[in-house]
Amino acid sequence: MDQQLAGPTRGSVGEVLRVFLRLGLTSFGGPIAHLGYYRNELVLRRRWLDEQAYGDLVALCQFLPGPASSQVAFALGVFRGGGLAGGLASWLGFTLPSALILVAFAFGAAALHGPVADGVFHGLKLVAVAVVAQAIWGMARTLTPDKERAAIALLAIAVVVSVGGSFGQIASIVLGTLAGVWLCRGEETTVPGHLSFPVSARGGAVSLALFAALLVLPSLTERATGSHAIALFDAFYRSGALVFGGGHVVLPLLQTEVVNTGWVTNEAFLQGYGLAQAVPGPLFTFAAYLGSVASPVPNGLAGAAIALVAIFLPGTLLVYGMLPFWDVLRSRPGAQAAMRGANAAVVGILGMALYDPVWKSAVVTPGDFALAVTGFLLLVVWRMPSWIVVAFFAAAGALRAAMM
Template structure:
């Protein structure tokens, strides 16, 4: 199990949708660990829940094939660690990387973030807001996060979007595939769900009582991971509200790390390792990277493990499907607001910046270029322009 997913962690470029394709080719087609219908059912579960879908699918496949929690953890660790180590190493070297070339490189990475977030919104809007009702929910979410900045406004937008979905998004029940049986008891699933809630509610109380920066770091990243609906790119506005607004990480370093995260294999959530390492208040470095990475990924793992024994009953309920449609539409609005601030306002400062960002967007959407190629081209262009 470990070696199968380590191979995927080293070679799976292209973001969560591409990762699901790599999983299918390696584990369904080549290794035949499960059939197409079972794989589609598993993907549906992980897309229904908040969290990084590709990491959750990998963890669930580990649980299914490895006969329990240990197999899931082996798959999760092997798939996650390669990109986390790369981003941690970049964080350690970022402080020593100075001068015009370094400034141009970082600015090029910020332009990559513009192109990648714009591509994510383009694709998500067509899928998640295909009608007037869901487009209206997305627009309302933009208004909420504009008038109520920070993580509270983003969580409120998702919650209100889910409530609006109950009213506006009924009557489109998704097709239901076959049955999946996991080696997870209802008791174990219930314990995981209780832990998910406990980690959401207790750390803020500990922070208030003790002022511990370590618990504050865990709390910020855990809450971000608990409310990431709609794909890995949605973590951008949530994390920005948690680490940039309090001054833990400056906006330039934040966007540079996010841009570089597009060029590494594995899940985008390993961006947390970079952020934990470059933070100003301790814990940072290796300890900060470990806390941030585990905290961001833990809620998604607890949720999917907790839901495995209950999924067959939940997925057939129209109310749950309608609420998720509304929440996903709100996510499009939240990401749209983040495209303007902080991504656009921090990166597009001149007409040349706009031209480069547009080039990156067209390479991704029209020419279907791999993200790592776009990262290399825009980083090189940024360095060239700073030297001219």
């Protein structure tokens, strides 16, 4: 009888919402750090799925346009929660905390200035260093256990350094996949169960068709009606659909869409972006802030909701559309070899991301280095929960700033 890869039975939608709400409140540091938080909580602690399946899922989401960490969260919610309701629960839990903070800031309810606040924010950046380092440490031992896959990881680093940007990340995964087909075919393994997602092939096909339709229909409708609400949706949907990896890569597109059109001033754009670096959860929630401060109407809460849904929707439709076919694909020997190479490339990308932007933006003094190493040891050696380490680093950052 087939068994679920994750071991235990499916969870409930309420469980998925609770787990991802806590992650949404404590996952600082951007998309690469988020993958480390997921691994700690869902692979190591709760054992929803194993390391190999998690690596496969991360590689799939890295291939697709959209915010990769949010796509992984959505897929994990679908898997654990038994369908689309579970995916929506994981998205809501992970996304709403930072979105609400940014909307509150847009309304003037948050005024985080001064050295102590800056110290807290810097402490949270150092948490990201520790979390990413821990993720690389664990994933490298599992996903690059031999010379061939270690070489693929090094190749990925070289490609990212040489090419740069999201194109470099995509190219490194493509090359890693091809190298895996060539170098990793000898180790054929039997998948120990089904990573089965409760999504039908028909449902996946409908999702992919809807993704394509929404790239075209809103623009045509806006031209015919002149509706600013549709124009707002179209601008953020296209931004989310054209970005691989998410995070900072989407910012030039957003600036073109909302600043160059006069919807948002450049000053307001930069203020919101500054705060977006300091809140937990996905950076794509910056869209909620922009939708709130945009003009003309709809703005405020309505504009925030339109922008937030629009920017996440394309990536969500794509990953939902791929899930029905993923288990069969990953069970084939050729696909297994390709995924070994892709997973090794992901380790290389994570390694490069640890340096830039995570390390470069956070570790600027010997004291920062000491704190980052402390955080790494707390997570790896003492196995402390991530949220405790986050609280410790925020307090340490505030204390250092107050004493200076």
